[in-house]
Amino acid sequence: MSKDTLVQVEHISRFYGPNAAVSQVSFEVQRGEVLGFLGPNGAGKSTTMQMITGNLAPSAGQVRICGIDLLDLPRAAKAEIGYLPEQPPLYRDFTVDEYLIFCARINGISRDKIKTAVTRSKERCGLTEVSHRLINNLSKGYQQRVGIAQAIIHSPAVVVLDEPTVGLDPIQIREIRSLIRELGNEHGVILSTHILPEVQMTCDRVQIINKGKLVFSDEIENLNQRMQSSSLLLGLHRPPEGSELSDIDGVNTVETLEDNHFRVMHDMENSPAEKIAELAVQKGWGLFELAPERKTLEQIFVDITSNETMVEENAA
Amino acid sequence: MMMTLHIMRRELRAMFLSPLAWTILAVVQFILAYLFLTQLSEFIRYQPQLKSLAQSIGVTDIVISPMYGSASFILMLVVPLITMRVISEERRNKSLALLFSAPVSMTEIVLGKYLGVVAFLMIMIGMVSIMPLSLLFAGPIDTGLFLSTLLGVILLVTSFAAVGVYFSSLTVQPTVAAIATFGILLLLWIIDWAGGRVADPNTTGVLTYLSMLRHFETLSKGVFNTSDVAYYLLFIGAFLTLSVRRLDADRLQH
Numbered sequence: 412m413s414k415d416t417l418v419q420v421e422h423i424s425r426f427y428g429p430n431a432a433v434s435q436v437s438f439e440v441q442r443g444e445v446l447g448f449l450g451p452n453g454a455g456k457s458t459t460m461q462m463i464t465g466n467l468a469p470s471a472g473q474v475r476i477c478g479i480d481l482l483d484l485p486r487a488a489k490a491e492i493g494y495l496p497e498q499p500p501l502y503r504d505f506t507v508d509e510y511l512i513f514c515a516r517i518n519g520i521s522r523d524k525i526k527t528a529v530t531r532s533k534e535r536c537g538l539t540e541v542s543h544r545l546i547n548n549l550s551k552g553y554q555q556r557v558g559i560a561q562a563i564i565h566s567p568a569v570v571v572l573d574e575p576t577v578g579l580d581p582i583q584i585r586e587i588r589s590l591i592r593e594l595g596n597e598h599g600v601i602l603s604t605h606i607l608p609e610v611q612m613t614c615d616r617v618q619i620i621n622k623g624k625l626v627f628s629d630e631i632e633n634l635n636q637r638m639q640s641s642s643l644l645l646g647l648h649r650p651p652e653g654s655e656l657s658d659i660d661g662v663n664t665v666e667t668l669e670d671n672h673f674r675v676m677h678d679m680e681n682s683p684a685e686k687i688a689e690l691a692v693q694k695g696w697g698l699f700e701l702a703p704e705r706k707t708l709e710q711i712f713v714d715i716t717s718n719e720t721m722v723e724e725n726a727a
Numbered sequence: 728m729m730m731t732l733h734i735m736r737r738e739l740r741a742m743f744l745s746p747l748a749w750t751i752l753a754v755v756q757f758i759l760a761y762l763f764l765t766q767l768s769e770f771i772r773y774q775p776q777l778k779s780l781a782q783s784i785g786v787t788d789i790v791i792s793p794m795y796g797s798a799s800f801i802l803m804l805v806v807p808l809i810t811m812r813v814i815s816e817e818r819r820n821k822s823l824a825l826l827f828s829a830p831v832s833m834t835e836i837v838l839g840k841y842l843g844v845v846a847f848l849m850i851m852i853g854m855v856s857i858m859p860l861s862l863l864f865a866g867p868i869d870t871g872l873f874l875s876t877l878l879g880v881i882l883l884v885t886s887f888a889a890v891g892v893y894f895s896s897l898t899v900q901p902t903v904a905a906i907a908t909f910g911i912l913l914l915l916w917i918i919d920w921a922g923g924r925v926a927d928p929n930t931t932g933v934l935t936y937l938s939m940l941r942h943f944e945t946l947s948k949g950v951f952n953t954s955d956v957a958y959y960l961l962f963i964g965a966f967l968t969l970s971v972r973r974l975d976a977d978r979l980q981h
Binding site (some may be wrong): 440459463466467468485486487489490492493496498500501502503504509513514516517518519557561637 | 737
């Protein structure tokens with residue numbers, strides 16, 4: 412698995428009239444990487460995707476696919492891209508086979524390799540048993556899979572998927588996610604989604620875009636660390652009176668919640684969990700719950716997209 | 728070039744997957760067959776008198792040329808229905824992204840789609856032409872006149888198709904494309920009618936030159952004039968270029 416740069420996006424912007432849908436976005440995607448693209452509705456995710464795939468020309472900036480400039484040599488660059496738009500670009504009165512053969516042809520696969528390419532792509536997306544059915548008669552989930560099959564048929568270096576798991580059932584979602592992981596081994600994958608756990612499960616790196624600007628970009632591991640928070644959730648049947656809890660070493664503040672629950676804020680390094688458990692047993696507080704609280708990606712997402720000052724910090 | 732061919736094949740196939748293409752083929756064939764037969768029985772009735780005429784007027788002048796004349800008018804009504812969905816439907820289904828993100832240029836997309844329509848029209852004209860050619864069993868026809876009329880119809884109809892493709896690239900509503908195409912074709916058909924009423928001879932000349940019908944009329948009289956052929960080729964080229972530019976504008980900043 413070599414680490415070469417497949418997508419280089421440099422300061423791309425796109426204006427619709429006076430409004431900047433995307434402004435000054437730059438990032439890179441390496442081979443063997445799944446990049447998650449997050450953002451609230453209307454943040455510019457799809458516009459960015461369309462610019463990377465040559466469906467929209469950027470107002471300013473450059474896109475290079477495998478080192479080839481998308482604007483100067485669109486044909487060579489586009490041969491390395493597979494794209495699944497938000498709405499899969501299907502010909503509904505074709506059968507799955509006919510459609511995929513056409514896709515293979517226009518992506519320049521030579522005549523003798525078309526059959527293997529189509530078969531392989533169908534296998535990977537679980538479409539083999541619907542080969543001869545009209546796309547129009549397939550369920551939404553299957554249509555989505557046909558869209559993915561179309562994007563990977565010519566084994567492009569870069570696969571761009573715009574919300575690929577929309578409309579799928581939970582089992583299909585799991586299959587598609589593992590397919591995306593698998594694709595990430597040999598290709599570079601850019602995945603746009605608003606389903607946050609999906610990003611945690613499938614992506615190596617996360618980017619958050621808000622109001623056309625890139626506001627956050629980090630490895631998923633760092634993000635996981637960021638999610639570790641400094642609080643414990645504590646449940647006691649017979650809570651102690653007074654300040655006994657907050658006097659424990661390492662505890663900063665204690666917040667009383669409903670149903671005999673407490674939130675114990677503590678120092679990042681020094682978790683008082685063990686001590687609390689010991690004391691609770693000694694003094695008979697009736698401990699029934701003790702769990703470290705984690706910030707969810709959702710909270711981070713909300714923090715970043717709603718908090719302007721934090722936006723500035725991260726963008727800098 | 729290969730890409731153009733692939734797109735053309737898909738276009739043709741998509742056309743025959745819808746009942747529209749079959750219906751159009753059947754209706755056109757039926758109407759023209761009716762016209763052909765009435766014209767033919769007319770000819771048979773007057774054949775003895777025609778023999779006595781000093782100027783030789785044969786079956787080609789009386790049956791074949793008028794049939795193609797009617798065909799060109801009927802096709803003016805029919806071509807907009809064939810071309811209307813070519814690009815607008817893809818835009819509506821958002822399937823253009825498939826072609827845009829494939830290694831295919833805009834010119835190839837437009838050309839492929841256009842040639843798909845042209846291939847369909849050639850099938851139609853081919854089927855219609857079987858009727859006059861069947862007269863060969865009965866006797867000779869004026870081959871020169873026949874071929875020049877056929878060329879005229881082909882040029883005329885392919886020009887219709889170019890206009891249709893352009894209007895289809897403008898809109899997401901196939902019906903709007905059809906009506907707009909029909910409107911402009913009809914206008915170009917009758918534009919020289921005003922010719923007689925405009926006093927300025929220069930204006931009359933321009934209007935006559937613009938009329939699609941005028942150029943067809945000379946060809947259907949058996950006069951092969953390069954300027955007529957050039958008119959149609961320029962016409963097709965202009966509308967296809969406009970279509971390419973229109974599709975490019977989808978991508979570009981404006």
